[in-house]
Amino acid sequence: ASNARHFTCVFYSDVDRQNLLSEQDMENRMHGALERGEFVAYFQPKQRLADGSIGGAEALVRWIDPVRGLVPPDDFVPYFERNGFIINVDLCVFEQVRALLASWIEQGRQPVPISVNMSRAHLREQDFLTPYEQIRARYGVPASLIEFELTETLVFGDPETFMGVINLLHARGYRCSLDDFGSGYSSLNVLKDVDIDTMKLDRAFFSAGDDAGQREWDVVESVVDLAKKLDLGTVAEGVEEPGQAARLRAINCDMLQGYVFSRPVPVAEFEQMLFGA
Numbered sequence: 378a379s380n381a382r383h384f385t386c387v388f389y390s391d392v393d394r395q396n397l398l399s400e401q402d403m404e405n406r407m408h409g410a411l412e413r414g415e416f417v418a419y420f421q422p423k424q425r426l427a428d429g430s431i432g433g434a435e436a437l438v439r440w441i442d443p444v445r446g447l448v449p450p451d452d453f454v455p456y457f458e459r460n461g462f463i464i465n466v467d468l469c470v471f472e473q474v475r476a477l478l479a480s481w482i483e484q485g486r487q488p489v490p491i492s493v494n495m496s497r498a499h500l501r502e503q504d505f506l507t508p509y510e511q512i513r514a515r516y517g518v519p520a521s522l523i524e525f526e527l528t529e530t531l532v533f534g535d536p537e538t539f540m541g542v543i544n545l546l547h548a549r550g551y552r553c554s555l556d557d558f559g560s561g562y563s564s565l566n567v568l569k570d571v572d573i574d575t576m577k578l579d580r581a582f583f584s585a586g587d588d589a590g591q592r593e594w595d596v597v598e599s600v601v602d603l604a605k606k607l608d609l610g611t612v613a614e615g616v617e618e619p620g621q622a623a624r625l626r627a628i629n630c631d632m633l634q635g636y637v638f639s640r641p642v643p644v645a646e647f648e649q650m651l652f653g654a
């Protein structure tokens with residue numbers, strides 16, 4: 378029996394080593410990976426509930442490692458938030474999104490707004506917007522086609538700083554959404570102080586799937602009503618069941634983003650969904 382346990386341990390630690398990059402691995406490889414273009418934006422479409430059309434997308438980074446294949450963001454974003462490298466990754470995603478929007482405009486295609494995530498690591502830098510503006514200057518794309526997704530954890534309960542960031546982004550013409558609203562980290566208070574454009578309802582609201590009861594739906598409906606009252610767009614995240622989509626439509630939520638419509642997909646697949654051929 379003790380032998381069996383020994384083998385089990387060896388087995389699991391080998392699996393871990395194959396699938397997870399150690400912090401040392403990431404530290405060693407991250408700069409080269411950035412230069413080689415291994416940080417690739419995938420796109421998860423947002424579906425308008427009123428007519429089923431695609432109303433935009435969120436850009437979500439993947440690390441396409443030549444040895445390990447596709448590494449999901451949960452395996453490296455938290456570490457890069459700690460060592461500050463996420464700033465480079467966010468800028469790289471922003472640049473891919475600007476280039477994509479510019480190519481659509483050049484081809485005479487009708488663009489949809491794309492959102493990008495902004496980590497709180499940026500705020501440790503003075504003039505954190507300057508590198509964004511340098512990238513922006515290279516592509517003739519209206520700023521209003523870009524939306525920054527920010528979480529309240531960005532500033533840990535400091536509404537003045539949060540407000541300052543939103544005001545700066547608005548002054549440059551960008552749109553702003555409050556990400557993960559209703560997760561453990563957000564509070565109603567921020568809605569009173571901060572002039573955001575869109576509220577993204579956290580996927581925790583929808584985790585019960587079709588088993589959710591009237592009580593859960595009463596909460597969702599109240600949040601959507603509150604957002605409407607404040608003139609905010611609403612996006613429901615992490616929706617997996619068609620029944621949930623139908624109920625969201627019935628309570629006039631604007632858009633959904635979830636596996637029920639599409640997973641995050643590579644750019645070519647997203648363009649196929651948007652434009653056909």
Ligand code: C2E
Nearest residue numbers: 437438450451454467470494495496615616617634635636
């Ligand atoms: P997030 O910003 O809340 O992004 C939404 C996450 O929910 C994505 O995970 C998406 O694939 C997932 N999701 C969407 N619909 C469903 C669904 O129906 N069911 C389930 N179970 N999940 C769904 P992803 O792509 O793995 O990203 C995880 C997190 O990593 C993101 O959460 C965000 O916090 C972070 N992240 C991703 N890309 C970037 C980036 O470019 N910059 C920064 N700073 N963070 C990023």
Ligand code: CA
Nearest residue numbers: 435494526556
């Ligand atoms: Ca997000």
Ligand code: CA
Nearest residue numbers: 556557577614
């Ligand atoms: Ca989110």
Ligand code: CA
Nearest residue numbers: 528556557560
């Ligand atoms: Ca999140």
